[in-house]
Amino acid sequence: PYAVIAHIKVNDEEGILCDAVYHPELPNALLKKAADGEHIRLADSQVQFYGHPSLTEYVALRDEIKSKIYFGDPANTSIGFDDKFFLKIYRKVDEVTNADVEITRFLSEEAGFAHVPPFIGSIEWQFNKEPIVLGMLQVMIENHGNGHSFMLERLHNYVERILARDTADIMSASLQGSLIDPVSFEELPDDLKDLLGARTAEQARMIGMRTADMHLALASGTSNKDFEPEPFSLHYQRSLFSAMQSLVRETFDDLKLESSLLQDAVKEEVKAMLDRKNDVLEMLRRIYAKKLDAVKIRIHGNYHLGQVLLTGKDVAITDFGGDPYKTYSERRLKRSPLRDAAAMLRSFYYVAYEGIFMSNNIQKDDLEKLIPYARLWAHYMGGFFMKAYLDGVKESLFIPPSREDLMMMMQTYLLEKAVSDLNFELKHRPDWVVVPLGTIRAIIR
Numbered sequence: 001p002y003a004v005i006a007h008i009k010v011n012d013e014e015g016i017l018c019d020a021v022y023h024p025e026l027p028n029a030l031l032k033k034a035a036d037g038e039h040i041r042l043a044d045s046q047v048q049f050y051g052h053p054s055l056t057e058y059v060a061l062r063d064e065i066k067s068k069i070y071f072g073d074p075a076n077t078s079i080g081f082d083d084k085f086f087l088k089i090y091r092k093v094d095e096v097t098n099a100d101v102e103i104t105r106f107l108s109e110e111a112g113f114a115h116v117p118p119f120i121g122s123i124e125w126q127f128n129k130e131p132i133v134l135g136m137l138q139v140m141i142e143n144h145g146n147g148h149s150f151m152l153e154r155l156h157n158y159v160e161r162i163l164a165r166d167t168a169d170i171m172s173a174s175l176q177g178s179l180i181d182p183v184s185f186e187e188l189p190d191d192l193k194d195l196l197g198a199r200t201a202e203q204a205r206m207i208g209m210r211t212a213d214m215h216l217a218l219a220s221g222t223s224n225k226d227f228e229p230e231p232f233s234l235h236y237q238r239s240l241f242s243a244m245q246s247l248v249r250e251t252f253d254d255l256k257l258e259s260s261l262l263q264d265a266v267k268e269e270v271k272a273m274l275d276r277k278n279d280v281l282e283m284l285r286r287i288y289a290k291k292l293d294a295v296k297i298r299i300h301g302n303y304h305l306g307q308v309l310l311t312g313k314d315v316a317i318t319d320f321g322g323d324p325y326k327t328y329s330e331r332r333l334k335r336s337p338l339r340d341a342a343a344m345l346r347s348f349y350y351v352a353y354e355g356i357f358m359s360n361n362i363q364k365d366d367l368e369k370l371i372p373y374a375r376l377w378a379h380y381m382g383g384f385f386m387k388a389y390l391d392g393v394k395e396s397l398f399i400p401p402s403r404e405d406l407m408m409m410m411q412t413y414l415l416e417k418a419v420s421d422l423n424f425e426l427k428h429r430p431d432w433v434v435v436p437l438g439t440i441r442a443i444i445r
Helices: 002-011 016-020 026-036 053-060 099-110 147-164 168-172 190-196 198-218 234-261 264-274 277-288 338-357 364-393 403-428 434-444
Strands: 039-041 046-051 067-070 076-081 085-090 119-126 132-139 308-310 315-317
Touching (some): 053 119, 099 132, 099 198, 147 190, 147 308, 147 338, 168 190, 190 364, 198 364, 264 434, 403 434
Antiparallel strands (some): 067 076
């Protein structure tokens, strides 16, 4: 069974490893080898197992360890052991340092960040100069689901409250707070507090706090060149716009081609958006109008509510592998952590629409009426997140001292993410184009 691990890389057969882990002896054999720090010699290389001393001690004291395969992760094969440890076997690997292992290990061993499942072992193929990471072992953190499932459940309650009362006064009022000057839950009127829910607001605030802590920890690696913060430069900022410009051109070309296949309800919105291509480009162009007084650091890179585990009174952040659509090398590039903040804001908007579009308890005739409530919910929950986040990082070097620059950067990263989402939805979920269209429209307005 062990040879299959090496075989998976050679032939890029992503399905083989899935079948291999069903070999009844394989999961525990992998754990034992990691605990013992063993290796498997191959013709011109070797598979090296590494385990933290605490793992070695745990395995040595037990005659039997129960393993369990976890389903539902399209990117990895996942195995749990006694609800204590978690082995993630990567289906897609490369001869470049794995960002997930690299960042997880840095946060748990060097930065002392307590809100990540600690690194406890790995499986690596020692091949050529760079080891190829085949799997990572982490401590399994007891949790009650993730931020996405929690927010969806709260949205169902939110919709019930909307349908059960007269909310005309709330909807007629202007939204309070802005992108970089959001309001806190305590500042809202009581009727709006009751509608949104204190528990949901507190969870959004907690995610904002821990996101700030994560970025501060990632920025602390001043003695490690792979984590050392780097200043922005005009050359880097021009390259950012060049990539954004290519994305806009591709997306708007696809929008023109696919618009006839969309539902009538969104065709007018799409037609109006096609006329705003230059407006989008002009807003993005601001990213290199002047040199920004900020630094780049390593970031999460694929941040959303599903990456946040709820641990009771706190949260833990997982899966630092970065954007699965980028190469391993691209995932290791230093970027502004405001990208993660923008990605989480986008996640609040998506879950708001999902909670309404996908609900079995909402009549079709009520959908149109409820869409403004999705925007209201996302605006305030995203605001509670941003307020806690900005309060936590306000003294850091990756936040520009200029309020205008901070607003511009947040708008730029949100706009870029929305354009990317629009391109994805056009190709895969046409019914969902209304979500990124709404974000783009709001930003350029």
